[in-house]
Every structure is written in structure tokens, then in C-alpha cells.
Amino acid sequence: MSLPNCPKCGESYTYEDGHLYVCPMCFYEWTEESLKAEEEASILRDSVGNEIYEGADATIIQDLKLGSDTIKRGAKVKGIQILDKEVNGHDIQGKIDGFGNLLLKSSVIKVR
Missing domain, CATH: 2.20.25.10 (N-terminal domain of TfIIb)
Known part of the structure; x- marks a missing residue:
């Protein structure tokens, strides 16, 4: 053997x-x-336990304050990239229309 x-x-x-x-x-x-x-x-998981994979699309599950703007619950996150190292607790990056590429936490999204 x-x-x-x-x-x-x-x-x-x-x-x-x-x-x-x-x-x-x-x-x-x-x-x-x-x-x-x-x-x-x-394995990186979203807010409900689904596996997050490179290139996935997701939905924001809660309003997120971003400076003087707010990303509303239900906003679409496109083209998720998993970060090699966490950056201030953020473990993924994705594009949100009107906001561009943002660092996000996997706990605030649900993979579609």
C-alpha cells in the first residue's frame, strides 16, 4: 500500500x-x-450556508452603509472573487452596479 x-x-x-x-x-x-x-x-459559505465559488453572482441580504450611500438589500453582486487573505474581515470582492468593485463579507450575501 x-x-x-x-x-x-x-x-x-x-x-x-x-x-x-x-x-x-x-x-x-x-x-x-x-x-x-x-x-x-x-470552503467559503454565504449567509445561508451555500458554497461560494469564483465568478458566482449573489444578492445582498441587508442594507449596507457605505460612506454617505447605502447599498440596499436585494442589490446584485456580480462576478464574485474569493480573496486569498481577508482584508479587515472582508473575504470576497464583487461588482455592484452604481458602486463598482467592492470588498464584502460572505456573511452579507446569498449566492443565486
Whole structure:
């Protein structure tokens, strides 16, 4: 049976220690279940639990104050891009007509 490469550093020197896989190069330890849980936790979800994917369109679920303007509930967000790193709690970017490209939080949208 072939053991998996280390998911952290990619090396092929993995060995089994009981129910754990261990990488002697970076000392990362994991199980198949922990990898599945990490993968599930890394999926970005909208306000109702739908998966957000690149290029998706969505709807704003609450009025958002933007300076002296307000983005009204129901406004359409087009072409969502998932940010690599959060910026002040904002994890996505999308275009809203009349406002242009904006940073948004996934918790204020619903994917269509």
C-alpha cells in the first residue's frame, strides 16, 4: 500500500504511527478524517450556508452603509472573487452596479 505524500510540505517520506500519518520532514501529523474536516472548513459559505465559488453572482441580504450611500438589500453582486487573505474581515470582492468593485463579507450575501 502506498502512503500519501505530506499535505503540508508535499514530501513522500510519510510513515504510519498507529492511526496517524507522520511526516519526518516537517513533523506534520494527520488522519484521513482530519484532512476531510480541514477541507470542509476551508470552503467559503454565504449567509445561508451555500458554497461560494469564483465568478458566482449573489444578492445582498441587508442594507449596507457605505460612506454617505447605502447599498440596499436585494442589490446584485456580480462576478464574485474569493480573496486569498481577508482584508479587515472582508473575504470576497464583487461588482455592484452604481458602486463598482467592492470588498464584502460572505456573511452579507446569498449566492443565486
